[in-house]
Amino acid sequence: xxxxxxxxxxxxxxxxxxxxxxxxxxxxxxxxxxxxxxxxxxxxxxxxxxxxxxxxxxxxxxxxxxxxxxxxxxxxxxxxxxxxxxxxxxxxxxxxxxxxxxxxxxxxxxxxxxx
Amino acid sequence: xxxxxxxxxxxxxxxxxxxxxxxxxxxxxxxxxxxxxxxxxxxxxxxxxxxxxxxxxxxxxxxxxxxxxxxxxxxxxxxxxxxxxxxxxxxxxxxxxxxxxxxxxxxxxxxxxx
Numbered sequence: 762x763x764x765x766x767x768x769x770x771x772x773x774x775x776x777x778x779x780x781x782x783x784x785x786x787x788x789x790x791x792x793x794x795x796x797x798x799x800x801x802x803x804x805x806x807x808x809x810x811x812x813x814x815x816x817x818x819x820x821x822x823x824x825x826x827x828x829x830x831x832x833x834x835x836x837x838x839x840x841x842x843x844x845x846x847x848x849x850x851x852x853x854x855x856x857x858x859x860x861x862x863x864x865x866x867x868x869x870x871x872x873x874x875x876x
Numbered sequence: 877x878x879x880x881x882x883x884x885x886x887x888x889x890x891x892x893x894x895x896x897x898x899x900x901x902x903x904x905x906x907x908x909x910x911x912x913x914x915x916x917x918x919x920x921x922x923x924x925x926x927x928x929x930x931x932x933x934x935x936x937x938x939x940x941x942x943x944x945x946x947x948x949x950x951x952x953x954x955x956x957x958x959x960x961x962x963x964x965x966x967x968x969x970x971x972x973x974x975x976x977x978x979x980x981x982x983x984x985x986x987x988x989x990x
Binding site: 765792794802803804805806809816817852854858863864865866867868869870 | 908910912918919920921922925965975976977978980981982983
């Protein structure tokens with residue numbers, strides 16, 4: 762059963778530390794998304810890639826966040842330095858966008874707590 | 877401004893009852909509309925996806941409707957079960973020159989009681 766895999770599932774870190782979240786999209790999907798979810802804001806799109814090229818990262822704080830896709834099987838989201846307000850669930854999702862019935866599949870999320 | 881508004885914010889119903897969740901959007905140019913179910917502590921799971929020309933789409937006990945003229949969608953749950961307790965998120969996508977924008981509603985939290 763194909764699925765989006767995210768690591769770590771849970772992370773607690775101190776303010777100022779670097780955090781890297783990883784995502785393995787579903788094989789064959791051409792689009793990968795990073796979302797952040799908090800109780801207050803709901804789901805926010807941070808960035809997304811099409812065929813590994815960044816298409817839109819306007820939702821991402823540029824000073825501390827960076828998203829990359831070094832190859833088709835790995836997407837990363839890095840926060841440096843982390844702050845308490847970054848505490849949230851970070852979801853990776855992938856899909857075959859541009860095709861009919863283009864469902865986007867979400868991973869189970871990386872739960873980040875910055876203290 | 878592209879926006880997706882969902883109502884109600886939360887809902888409590890008894891097991892076996894039906895309910896309808898609403899999604900109103902101001903997104904242009906419209907590409908498609910999705911409903912997702914998100915269980916607590918899990919990632920969202922797609923229920924339905926509807927394009928401009930589709931009025932109704934069903935997935936088991938879930939039926940989504942779309943009125944592209946009034947820019948409204950609804951998700952109807954029939955004969956609710958305890959496992960339907962979750963957040964239901966409406967997502968509308970717009971596409972311009974091959975670039976997609978995904979606008980999320982803040983969701984409706986549904987609680988089904990025995």
